[in-house]
Every structure is written in C-alpha cells, then in structure tokens.
Amino acid sequence: MLWTPVAYSSVQALWLCILALVGATARAAEPSTVEQRAREDLDRQLQALVKTPPPEVVITYEGLPGAGTARAYKLLEVDFILNGQPLAVPGLDVISGPGIHRLASLKVEEGSYTLVSRVTYTNNDAWNLFSEESGFLWKMTASVTFQAQKGLRMRVKVIPGINPTAPDPRLKLKLSHDVSAEMTAPLADATLVEGQDAGAPPIAVAQVTPPVTAPPVTAPPVTAPPVAGTKPRESPEQGPVAPGRLLLKVLAGKKPVAATAYVRGKGAPQQVLLDKNARKPVPVMLPPGEYTVDVLSKGFLAQTRQVKVSRDREASVAFVLAPAPAQKAKQPQVKNERVELPKPPRFAEKQAAPRKDSTEGLALLVDLLVRDETLKLRLEGHTDNREAPATARQALSESRAKAVADLLVKAGLSPTRIDASGLGDTRPKAPNLIPRGRELNRRVDILLVKGK
CATH class of the missing domain: 2.60.270 (Mutm (Fpg) Protein; Chain: A, domain 2)
Known part of the structure; x- marks a missing residue:
C-alpha cells in the first residue's frame, strides 16, 4: 500500500488515537500484544474507510x-x-x-x-x-x-x-x-463516521471510480425514505454509483485459454487479460449499462456478446472458442465487398430458415466483424423463379435475409451492424432451368460495408 503525505499524517493521527484507547490495558499486557492488537484495529478501520482502485x-x-x-x-x-x-x-x-x-x-x-x-x-x-x-x-x-x-x-x-x-x-x-x-485517485478529507470521536482528526479517504477487477461489491447504504410529496434528488456527496459485476470465462473445449477481452460500453473501451490457468471466471466491475464484449485469442476465431450489467444481479458471459481454419480454402474470401464463405447457408425450397448443416460458416463472418469494428453487413435474400408465386417471392427473400441476420445476432453481433433486404428472383446466380441452378439461386448474399 502506497501513501501520500496527507494520507500518512491522517493514518498517524488515527494510530495515536487507538494507542490512547488501549493505553489502560497496555500496562497489564505485553508490548508486542498491545502493538499487534492496535495494528489489527487500525487495518480494519482503514480497510473500511479507504478504497483503492485496481492497478x-x-x-x-x-x-x-x-x-x-x-x-x-x-x-x-x-x-x-x-x-x-x-x-x-x-x-x-x-x-x-x-x-x-x-x-x-x-x-x-x-x-x-x-x-x-x-x-x-x-x-x-x-x-x-x-x-x-x-x-x-x-x-x-x-x-x-x-x-x-x-x-x-x-x-x-x-x-x-x-x-x-x-x-x-x-x-x-x-x-x-x-x-x-x-x-489513480486523489485523496480528500472524509466526514466523521458515526460513532467516531469528534475530537479526533478526520481520516483521509480515497475518492475512487468503480474498478474493473475487484472483490464482490458490498450492498449500498440504506437511506431514509423520502418525505411524502417531495421528489428525491441525488446529492453529489453520495459519491459514485455502485458498480455491477460481470463474470468472464473463456474456454477452448473444456480448458481455459489465454485471451484478451475488450469491453465496450460506457466510457473508454477496457481490455481484460485472461490467463490460460484461470480456473474460475474473472470478475469485472462496471457501471450499470449495456456492453459489448469481444474476445480474441491467437489461433481461435474471435467472438462477441451483448450483455447488460446491473447492480441487482450478477451478469455472466462464457465463450467457447473454435479453432481458426489454417487452410486458405476454409477461410472466407472478400472480393469487391462481397464475402464468399466456404460453406454458405443453403435453403430448401419455399423455406425461409437455412438448413442447420449449412450455418457453421457464419462463425467466420462474426470473426471478421469482431476484428474490424468499422464494418457492417448488408444481407440480400434471393429465391428461384419457381418455388413460390411471383407475388410471394419478394417476402420469402426478405425472410431468408432476416433469418440469417437473426442467427448472427444470436451469435452476439449487434443488430445495428446488420441490414437485411430481399430481391426476390430478380438476380439469379445460375440458370433456373435445372434443379442445381435453382438451388444456387436460393441464397443470401453477404456484403461488407464501412460504417460511418
């Protein structure tokens, strides 16, 4: 623990006060015992009054x-x-x-x-x-x-x-x-705590902002209910708002993995380093609000989550990372803002939702957007020219684009980064004369656009 001259003098004054209180018993007890008790008493009071932000x-x-x-x-x-x-x-x-x-x-x-x-x-x-x-x-x-x-x-x-x-x-x-x-925090004189001797000098208390990593938060002090007919108002003397607690856990299979978590929301983005030997979730203290948590680890696909932090209940986010493909043929290709996935979503005839065995490539798309937060997606749904009446193809193509967007949002992407629209059968990718051509036309095109 490091002390400034102001904090040191305040601690010294508290030390003298405690010694005066235990002076009556000092004559009967051994000096080492008295000193140990006084130090323990001092530590307890300091821990209750001085809160130090994390490194x-x-x-x-x-x-x-x-x-x-x-x-x-x-x-x-x-x-x-x-x-x-x-x-x-x-x-x-x-x-x-x-x-x-x-x-x-x-x-x-x-x-x-x-x-x-x-x-x-x-x-x-x-x-x-x-x-x-x-x-x-x-x-x-x-x-x-x-x-x-x-x-x-x-x-x-x-x-x-x-x-x-x-x-x-x-x-x-x-x-x-x-x-x-x-x-990281200036020292300021604190008001007397209830029950403290009015003749003793005040103790300096560090005014701190909510730390990112800290022990569990204690319950906020109970205040008297407002008088009927009056509107409660906040006082600057009440101090900062009590933070909420977010638990982060990153795994590769069933084992922890070294990773960096980027927490974006209120204030500047924060980085949290997660150790590969961290068996328990890492606690992060944050002001109440909505946050985006991005996780990157060498050799794995990046992931993201949207999470709401409150003081009432503890929030928890767990990431299970998948290995990044080493072969170029299994990586997404970007040409003229168009993304070609190695396994794009496929659609059965007249169905809006993609086949379940064709959606694993969307994890590569999430990885792209996590690594570049300036990118956004435009999803364009398509149909063939036979699977539905002409008047229904437009709505079906829009439903397909929206279904893919919903899967990406479920994977953690913010809905504000995805735009979905339908084009019906107006832009075929292959001839509609054969079944294979019609299957290729039942698709959702993925385009990357730079956000403002």
Whole structure:
C-alpha cells in the first residue's frame, strides 16, 4: 500500500488515537500484544474507510522524429507481448508518425508484469550502392519488468531512438523502455463516521471510480425514505454509483485459454487479460449499462456478446472458442465487398430458415466483424423463379435475409451492424432451368460495408 503525505499524517493521527484507547490495558499486557492488537484495529478501520482502485497499465509508443520526411526510417512491423499475451495495437500508419501514440490501456491484477517489444525499421532512402544503410533492416527487441500495485497507474513508454554517432550501422537504431507511476485517485478529507470521536482528526479517504477487477461489491447504504410529496434528488456527496459485476470465462473445449477481452460500453473501451490457468471466471466491475464484449485469442476465431450489467444481479458471459481454419480454402474470401464463405447457408425450397448443416460458416463472418469494428453487413435474400408465386417471392427473400441476420445476432453481433433486404428472383446466380441452378439461386448474399 502506497501513501501520500496527507494520507500518512491522517493514518498517524488515527494510530495515536487507538494507542490512547488501549493505553489502560497496555500496562497489564505485553508490548508486542498491545502493538499487534492496535495494528489489527487500525487495518480494519482503514480497510473500511479507504478504497483503492485496481492497478492500471498504460502502454505508449514514441514514433521516431522526422517521420514522413524523405530521410526518415520506415516502420515495417511491431509486436508487443505482455506476460505472454499479444496486445492488439493500432496500425503502422498510426504509430509510425512522430509523437506519443497509445498502444493499450489495461486494468490488471496486482503482480509482476513483463512487456516484450519487437519492432522492425528500414531505411526510407532510395537504393544507393555506396550506402551502408540501403536496404538494411533493424530488428530490435527490448523487454522491461515492472510491478503493478493497487492505486497506481503504471505508464510504460516504448522508445525507439537514433544514435547518429554509432560506428556500426547495425547500432544506428536502438529500442528502450521508460516506466513511471502515478496515483489513480486523489485523496480528500472524509466526514466523521458515526460513532467516531469528534475530537479526533478526520481520516483521509480515497475518492475512487468503480474498478474493473475487484472483490464482490458490498450492498449500498440504506437511506431514509423520502418525505411524502417531495421528489428525491441525488446529492453529489453520495459519491459514485455502485458498480455491477460481470463474470468472464473463456474456454477452448473444456480448458481455459489465454485471451484478451475488450469491453465496450460506457466510457473508454477496457481490455481484460485472461490467463490460460484461470480456473474460475474473472470478475469485472462496471457501471450499470449495456456492453459489448469481444474476445480474441491467437489461433481461435474471435467472438462477441451483448450483455447488460446491473447492480441487482450478477451478469455472466462464457465463450467457447473454435479453432481458426489454417487452410486458405476454409477461410472466407472478400472480393469487391462481397464475402464468399466456404460453406454458405443453403435453403430448401419455399423455406425461409437455412438448413442447420449449412450455418457453421457464419462463425467466420462474426470473426471478421469482431476484428474490424468499422464494418457492417448488408444481407440480400434471393429465391428461384419457381418455388413460390411471383407475388410471394419478394417476402420469402426478405425472410431468408432476416433469418440469417437473426442467427448472427444470436451469435452476439449487434443488430445495428446488420441490414437485411430481399430481391426476390430478380438476380439469379445460375440458370433456373435445372434443379442445381435453382438451388444456387436460393441464397443470401453477404456484403461488407464501412460504417460511418
């Protein structure tokens, strides 16, 4: 536990008060026993009055100066790993420019963390036979270990630098880290607790925001009912709204797997690192509201869920990840904004819902949208020219598009990212003269569009 001078002086005053109360028994008891009891009493009171937010880690990248000029060094690839878990970071076009760029903002458990940074630069000059740096690649790796503690925000800066006097071109660029810490909540004087001695000095209490990962929330204090005929009003002295609790669990088959969960809703997106040895669900404390939880793990298809967090009941989300296909033939292909799934949904004649054995490819579609939150879907339903009367084909095609949209929403995608419409039999994909052609025309086309 770290204390500022204000908090330390307040604790010292409380310590003196407790010693005065136990002074009568100090003569009869051993000094070590009295001191132990006083310390236990002090710890109990401090734990009741001081709430410390969980550790935070903010990782930034400082682009090389002169980026964008003719003689600048070009950033080719980056890889950042925190305690064995890769971090999802902005693209090279963002972090290669000069200035400070945020890579990740995390709320983590207390403990030791190691960041491994790998970056590759090349010389941006035109090829020169007489230049030692032409076509040279600087592949640099650096690591740093730091301790995350409650009440502190650890700022870790990844810093590539230029050494203009290096005798060897391989030493021209270097990579290092800078680590600093700051408190995540200011200290303020608290009002006297009921039953506290009015002559004793007030105890400083940290005013905190709801933490992301914390022990179970205690029940909010009971307040007197409002007087009849008056409208209850909130007072700023009541403090922040009590958070709700969300339990996250990520499995591969029946075993936990290392993953990164992105929680988006109220405020800035939050990242939660899940360890492969986490046997129990990971608790996340959030303000009440609706959230989107995206989960990414190396070698698995990404998934998403929509969840509502409240103070009244505990919310729980469990992900069972499926392996990502390694063969290109089993991966979705995107051509001119049109997505071709290896196994697209198939429809029986006059049926709006796709066959159950043809919907597993929709997991690949979910993976695409989770990895790029700017994408949206447009689903276009179609029919052949024989399966229903002409007046009913339009409605049937719309029902098919809506049925696929419902499956994607059930898989976790937000309905706001999906637009469904029907085109009847106006755009056949194959001739309607043969059964195989009519089967291909009973379909739903999938198009990707960039959201605003």
